[in-house]
Amino acid sequence: MSYFSRLALAPAVAVALSVSAFSASAQESVTWRVQSHWPQSSSSYADSLEYLRDTLDERTGGRLKLELHPAGGLFGADEIFNAVRRGVIQMGTISPAYAMGEMETAGIAFGLPAAFENEWEAQYFFKTLGFEDMVREDAAQHGLYYSTDKVFTNELVLTSRPETPADFSALTLRSSGTLQNYLTDAGAAVSSIPGSELYQALSSGVVDGAHWGAVQGALSMSLYEVAKYHVRPPLSVGGIDAFIVNQEAIDALPEDVQQILYNTLDEQFWRRTNEYIFGEQRALARAQAEHDVEVIELPQEVRDQMLQAAQVSWQRERDRGERAAAAMDMLEEFLAELGRAPTGTGETEEAE
Template sequence: MREAGHAREGAKPRCRLDKIGMKNAETANSAEQHFALQNSAAVAWSFYPSIAPFSRSCSAVVDTGRTTLLGLIKNIFCIAEFLSAAMSARRYNASPVKRGGQGGSPMTLMTTFKVAALAAAAVATAFVAAPAPADAQDTVRWRVQSHWPSASSSFSDSLERLKATLEARTDGRFVLQLHEAGALFPAREIFSAVSRGIIEMGTISPAYIRDRVSVAGIASGLPFAFRNTWEAAYFHKNLGFEEMIRTEAAEHGVFYATDKVYPTEMVVKAPIESLADFESLKIRSSGALQEFLTEAGAAATYLPGPELYPALATGVVDGAHWGAAQGAKSMGLYEVAKYHVQPALNIAGTDAFVISQDAIDALPEDLRDILLNALEEQFWFRTNEYTYKEQIALAAAIAEQDVQVARLPDEVTQHLAATATAAWDKEAEKSEMAAEALEKLKSFLADLGYIQR
């Protein structure tokens, strides 16, 4: 009669090793098993594929930030479960085995036990020899609130790229936990959340912080200033404008890094054929461009990214800008607005990373260097990539979605250029640093022959 207890029929094994032990005991009476037991080391290793996953689960405690030693101790307890299961299973299945007219050998249990011990040793050896995973306490995890919806091309091309770069260069020691637009904070509150240390990092448009950083209006793009992307990049990096933004952001405990510079171009539902057409438009905009378009006669209003498509589809607005062709295509705007307007309203560093300076200072030196180098590299990589992808996206929209490129009539362009000059001077009134930045910009544009001084 089989004994009651853990090994009774229908009982649930306490762990995966119990199942292996019971199987070993149940099959130990076969001639084939006795033959296999003669090479007990080989049998022990044959158990490893089944045991290894459980061994790893026992050592998963290492992944939760405890010590490797504690993980090893838990493995020892699991091994004890294995041995207990083997003995228990052997007891309830101990029917005689006829070998040459003899009864069941008392060595059968011992042999089974040896196999179990060897299997356990194999697990322990493999566990100790295998590279230990990085302690979770050594992994830096930052919460990142983005202003980009996950549908936006920049969420994947900029934010997910930076995440992958940091994880690859730190062997997984630096992990960004990404949250799309609105997940934790509205777009206009991201800078404050970073400044107060509620989250470590975010992405924003400088248009959202014009009340905190006086040069942010210039950073988000003065209308009709640059004509080519390289000019905006040169102004940011070679003429020192990026450092001016960082100086002001640092007063709020925030490190500022421009993601890329690129053009901002509108999409509209109907062609603009006259100044009257332009002045009748309801346009989704933001920051300095919103003020500029309003001054020029249109009705410009701000809407967060996730609300942009439905507003355009339902006629709440007649036109909008979200980057240029790449942004419009990724957000589905060409489905409801078939006219892509040129020239660009501006070319600027319209997207940026904002990072808690305290969080940067708390990083190990190697991670800090990797982060700062990755951000600098990101600017140049994404600026060039965006320029290339703009051409691809616009060509695809024309070919696949019947989008038309619509150039503004001369009377509209001249009206906008005159309005833009007044908008520039208005930004200079915000602070001495803003006045200095505008002077630097005008001098640069004069050198290029775009304006007269």
């Protein structure tokens, strides 16, 4: 072959080698370490996290694999945010309650008391009105991509039934996030306990009640074995669980795998929220049949105290910064459109 023939062939060979190298890179399998705040016994560990692992593995053809670690496996729940931010691990599940020191919208994402009355209102606020975009902007400042797993209710389970405000004030409750301060303002003693220690704390009398999501969370954690009273209406409705992903880890993936990840996380929100609503009704029937669980309301005087405490919680979240204040403005406008007072008072205002 002549020199000029070899010269003419060289670019084609280079292109072929380049395409081959890109294809090999695109087909390479990447494994991410994922630290969860859910204990393996929690219903969301299988229904949310294991499902996401299996779905991503299938949709990427094995190019993105998730190595799962249940609560406490690598890091404590309050350490996950920083571990993912620093890139020590690529992904985590958290409650926004654990990120309130870093993200000013985290408390609102977790769910404000006396705001939403049901899940569809929270869905609309997060996705249609754009609140989740605000939370993502907040997380992006830390190099993280934030995606809400689902919106659902926070509901108390109790070992005894309070009949008076004094009974309620005598309770020690396990709580987190915005609800921790809220329940304190409402008159209860409040403690923060990891989910992995919650059953022992209830069974030994360290706490008299707790919220771990709602019925499904309590049932999966065996809380009804020692806490027979389930309180409604809910304390709050919010995006109580979320995924956080290191943005540099995402950017290092092939573009099609990135898109699969984003699409799957977005789909996860709708699938898990709707699945959870159905699951709550099914779980309650099972809890009542197997554990004699009784659904109760708190005394009216206690509910009045809680409505007053809700106003304090709302102002506390508004004062966290400009992004939080903008989110609170959006929330109050939304509730006003629904004909409800945007103050946590439970009063109804005239629509303009």
